[in-house]
Amino acid sequence: MFSDIAPDFAGPFLTTTGVVAIAEIGDKTQLLSLLLAARFKKPWPIMAGILAATIANHLAAAALGVWIEGLLEPRVLRWVLIASFVAMAVWTLIPDKLDDDAAPKAGRWGAFLTTLVLFFLAEIGDKTQLATTALAARFDAVLVITLGSTLGLMLANVPVVFFGEALLRRLPLVQVRYIAAGAFVLLALAVLLAG
Incomplete structure (x- = not known):
């Protein structure tokens, strides 16, 4: 029985995890x-x-991605997804900067609540959130895509929280951005060729 579920889970889950982690x-x-x-x-x-x-x-x-997938006819959705993945590829090539207003301030909330609120707000409209929406529309799977995107985001952030600046100084961010952009282009091509 698990073998019937595994192919439907593994592909979308691994694709989402990889794309979000790199992005x-x-x-x-x-x-x-x-x-x-x-x-x-x-x-x-x-x-x-x-x-x-x-x-x-x-x-x-x-959930928004799956809802949008239900609203649009397949031909329109296909082109929306292709355009979304190409736009994310271009966006990925633009380096992000953290605004001074988003920097954590001293307060009474503590580490957990400060992180929860700031991270939730910073993620709104972010490329990884939009990638999650597009991938959910592509694969029609809310929980699988949520699990994959959450794991991908955690894989990218856990080392930063524990090893910080030393790790970021050693990563070739320009090459990583090109790899992430390439992943989004491959997703756009996959949707185009699957049509």
Whole structure:
């Protein structure tokens, strides 16, 4: 019975995990993770806040994607997805900067609540959230896409929270952006060729 479910789960899950993990590298929410880690020096509450914010944000994004998929006829949806993936490829090539207003401030909320609120807000309209919406529309799977996008985002942010600046200095962000853009172009081509 599991073998019947596995192919429907594995492809969308692994695709989403990989695309979101790569797209998150150098993203403003990853920079926010670094700032939160430097400010609070409490990795576990920060990770819990990132996880909770990502689940809530990406679950809503995936549900929106599936809802949109139900509204549009397949031919229109196909071109919307192709355009979305190409737009995300271009957007990925533009380096993110964290606004000073989004930097964590000292407050009474503590590491978990500060992370939860700031990360949730920073993720709204972010390329990983939009990728989650487009992938959910593509695969028509809210929970699988939410799990994959959450895992991908955590894979990119956990090392930053624990190893911080040393890790970011060693990553070739320009090459990572090109890889992420290539992944979105491949998704656009896959939708185009599957049509």
